[in-house]
Amino acid sequence: MKFERKDILGIKDLSVDEINLILETAESFLEISTRTIKKVPTLRGKTIINLFYEASTRTRTSFEIAGKRLSADTINISSSTSSVVKGETLIDTARNLEAMNPDVIVIRHSAAGAPHLLARLVKQSIINAGDGAHEHPTQALLDMMTIKEHKGKIDGLKVAIIGDIEHSRVARSNIYGLSKMGANVVVAGPATMLPRDIEQMGVKAYARLEDAIVHADVVMMLRVQLERQKQNIFPSLREYSQHFCLNRHNVTLAKKDVIVMHPGPINRGVEISPDIADDPSCSVILDQVNKGVAVRMALLYLLTGGSE
Amino acid sequence: MSDHNNKKTVMDKEGIDRCLTRIAYEILEKNKGMENLVLVGIRTGGVFLAQRLQKKMSDIEHGKIPLGILDVTLYRDDITASKKKPHLGETKINFSLDNKIVILVDDVLFTGRTIRAAMDALIDFGRPKMIQLAVLIDRGHRELPIRADFVGKNLPSSLWEAVRVDLIEKSGVDEVVIEEEK
Numbered sequence: 001m002k003f004e005r006k007d008i009l010g011i012k013d014l015s016v017d018e019i020n021l022i023l024e025t026a027e028s029f030l031e032i033s034t035r036t037i038k039k040v041p042t043l044r045g046k047t048i049i050n051l052f053y054e055a056s057t058r059t060r061t062s063f064e065i066a067g068k069r070l071s072a073d074t075i076n077i078s079s080s081t082s083s084v085v086k087g088e089t090l091i092d093t094a095r096n097l098e099a100m101n102p103d104v105i106v107i108r109h110s111a112a113g114a115p116h117l118l119a120r121l122v123k124q125s126i127i128n129a130g131d132g133a134h135e136h137p138t139q140a141l142l143d144m145m146t147i148k149e150h151k152g153k154i155d156g157l158k159v160a161i162i163g164d165i166e167h168s169r170v171a172r173s174n175i176y177g178l179s180k181m182g183a184n185v186v187v188a189g190p191a192t193m194l195p196r197d198i199e200q201m202g203v204k205a206y207a208r209l210e211d212a213i214v215h216a217d218v219v220m221m222l223r224v225q226l227e228r229q230k231q232n233i234f235p236s237l238r239e240y241s242q243h244f245c246l247n248r249h250n251v252t253l254a255k256k257d258v259i260v261m262h263p264g265p266i267n268r269g270v271e272i273s274p275d276i277a278d279d280p281s282c283s284v285i286l287d288q289v290n291k292g293v294a295v296r297m298a299l300l301y302l303l304t305g306g307s308e
Numbered sequence: 309m310s311d312h313n314n315k316k317t318v319m320d321k322e323g324i325d326r327c328l329t330r331i332a333y334e335i336l337e338k339n340k341g342m343e344n345l346v347l348v349g350i351r352t353g354g355v356f357l358a359q360r361l362q363k364k365m366s367d368i369e370h371g372k373i374p375l376g377i378l379d380v381t382l383y384r385d386d387i388t389a390s391k392k393k394p395h396l397g398e399t400k401i402n403f404s405l406d407n408k409i410v411i412l413v414d415d416v417l418f419t420g421r422t423i424r425a426a427m428d429a430l431i432d433f434g435r436p437k438m439i440q441l442a443v444l445i446d447r448g449h450r451e452l453p454i455r456a457d458f459v460g461k462n463l464p465s466s467l468w469e470a471v472r473v474d475l476i477e478k479s480g481v482d483e484v485v486i487e488e489e490k
Contacts, residue, residue: 002392028379028396037432040382070382301382302393 003302007119007126010135011176019177023145026291026298032069033293043072046304047102051093052129053079053109058264058289059129059138063106066296072103072304090114091121098122103304107131125303133167138299139263140173142292144181146284147218149291150259155182160212160254161203162244163222163271164193164233170263171222175201188212189222189244192233209244216254220261221246221272237270247273251282259284318463319484324444324475327460328357331442332364334458339409342369344437346408348376350426351397353415356477357444361413376401378412383425405434411458415473417443420454445484447471 001021011019032040048067052060060076067074079085083093090109097105104125107115112132119126130136147154159178165171165187178185179202187198188206198205206212213219224240234240246260260272260282268274277283319327339345342365349358355377362375379397381387412426427439442458447465463486465471470489474481 025396028398031399032382035432036434040432041428042382042387044388046388301396304388 005303007115007128008137008299008303009115009119009126009128011137011140011173011180012135014137014177014180016180019141019144019181022141022295022298022302023148025302026141026145026294029294029297029301030291032297033290038069039071040069041071042301043067043070043103043304046070046072046104047100048072048074048104048106048300049097049102050074050076050129051097051105051107052077053084053090053107053114054130056108056129058292059108062289062292063127063129063138063296066293066300069293070297070300072300075102090117094118094122098124104300127299127303130169132169133172134169135173135176136169136263137173137177138292138296139170140177141299142288142295143170143174143220143261143263144177145291145295146261146288147178147183147259149287150284151217154178157183157217158215159183159185159218159220160216161185161187161220161222162209162212162246163189164225165189165198165205165222166193166195166233167225168222171220174220175203179203183218186212186216190234190240209246210250210253213246213250213254213258216258218259218261219246219251219254220263223263223265224267224270226267241270245269245271245273246276248275251276258282261285261288264289314488316486317483318486319445319461321482324460324482324484327444328360329364331458331460332361332368335361335411335440335442336365336368338440338457342371342373344407344409345411346374346376346403346405347411347413348378348401348426348430350412350414350422351377351379352478353473353475354378354413356475357415357442358411358413359477361411361442374403376403378426378429380422380425380429383429385421385425399429401433405430405436407435407437409438409440410436411440411442413442415444415475416471417441417446417454417456417459418449418471420450420452423454424452444473445471 050063064074106127106129108129109131112134114131115126115128161171185203187203188209262285347358349355362373366372377400379399381394381396440457443456444460445463446459447463468489472485474483476482
C-alpha cells in the first residue's frame with residue numbers, strides 16, 4: 001500500500017489500512033532505538049520544525065529524537081521564546097517558516113483546527129501534535145501500537161478510557177482509532193467531563209469507573225487537567241480521586257492480564273495511584289513513551305519524499 | 309509481470325542447491341572453518357539464501373553460525389528522491405559484529421547500490437573484522453566499485469532484462485529466470 005497523504009491532522013480521517021501501514025512501519029523502526037549507534041541516514045538534509053504553542057516534554061522530545069535518529073535537522077520553536085510574544089499571528093509565523101523551506105512542520109496549538117489551517121496554507125507536510133481538545137493523532141497511534149504489542153491485536157478488545165473525556169484530545173483520537181480497529185471502547189468520568197453527545201461516537205459511557213473497567217483488557221487513565229480546575233468542573237481533587245482514581249483495589253475488576261495506560265504527565269494519587277502506575281506487571285506507561293519515538297519516526301519517513 | 313514468452317529459466321532447483329553447496333564450502337575454505345563467521349542476509353531474497361547457507365555450513369562443520377537479517381531501505385540513496393516508500397522490514401542482528409567476519413548474502417548483484425547501503429548499515433552495528441559478499445547471481449552492470457567474494461553464477465545480461473530469483477520460501481518454487489522488462 002502506498003501512503004499518499006501530505007499531512008497527518010487526525011485519526012478521524014485515516015483509514016484502517018493507513019493505520020495498519022503506520023503501525024507496521026513503526027514496528028520496524030523500534031529496533032533502531034536499541035542500537036549503540038541510534039541513527040540511520042534516511043532523512044539526511046531534511047528539515048523538521050517543531051512549532052509548539054503549548055507546553056510539552058514527551059511529545060516535543062519524542063518528535064525531536066525521532067527526527068534526529070533519521071538524520072533530519074530538527075528545530076524547536078516554543079511560543080514563549082518566539083515572535084508570538086510580539087504579537088505575530090499563526091498565519092504570519094507559518095508563512096515565514098515556509099519561506100525557509102523546511103520539509104515537515106510539527107505543530108501543537110491550544111486552538112482546535114490550527115494544524116488544519118496550516119496544512120491549507122503551506123506546502124510543507126503538517127503533523128498535528130495536539131490541537132486544543134480536538135485530536136492528538138500521534139498519541140493514539142503509539143497507544144494502538146502499545147496495545148497491539150501487549151495483546152497481539154486490537155480487534156475485539158474492551159478498552160476503558162477514564163477521566164476528563166470532554167477536554168481530552170487523547171481520548172478523542174483514541175476513540176476514533178480504537179473503534180476503527182475494532183475495539184469495544186467505553187468511557188467513564190464525572191458528568192461534567194463527559195461530552196453530551198459522546199455515545200454518538202460509538203462508545204458506551206458510564207458514570208462510575210467501576211462499571212466501565214469490568215472485564216476490560218485495557219484501562220486508559222486520562223490526566224486531570226489541573227489547569228482547568230478554575231472552571232469548577234469538579235468540586236475538589238480529593239473528591240475526584242475518591243471516585244475516579246485507579247488503584248490496587250478497583251483494578252481487580254478488570255481482566256487479570258489488564259494493561260494500564262496513561263498519556264502522561266501523571267498526577268500521582270489523583271487519577272492513578274502510584275503503586276499501579278509503577279507496577280511493571282500491568283503498567284505500560286513508559287512503554288508508551290518508547291513506542292512514541294518509533295511511531296513518529298514512521299510518520300516522518302512516510303511523509304517525506306520526492307515529487308514522483 | 310512480463311510476457312511469459314520472453315521468460316527463460318537459467319537455473320533450476322538442483323542448480324541453485326549445487327551453487328549454494330559450493331559457496332558454503334568456499335566460505336569455509338577461505339576462512340579456514342567457521343570461527344568468527346556470521347551470516348547477514350539482505351531482505352528478502354538474501355535472508356532465505358543465508359538461512360540455507362547456515363544449514364549447509366552447520367552440517368559440514370557441526371556447529372551453528374549466527375544469522376542476522378538486514379533491511380537496507382533506510383540506507384538507500386534514492387529513498388527521499390521518490391514519493392513511493394518501499395515496505396520497511398525489520399532488521400534483526402542480535403549479536404555483536406565487532407571483530408567478526410561478516411558474510412553478507414544477497415540473491416542478485418547488479419548495480420552494487422544495495423551492497424553499498426548494506427555495508428553502511430553493518431558499520432552502524434559495529435566494526436567487523438572483514439565483510440565478504442556472497443551472491444547467487446552476478447549480472448554485471450556495476451555502478452559502484454563493488455565485487456562479490458563468492459558467486460553462484462555469472463549471468464551476463466542486458467539492462468532491459470530483469471533477473472529474478474524465485475525461492476520456495478517466498479514464491480513456492482526454486483528457479484532463476486531472466487525475462488524482458490515490460
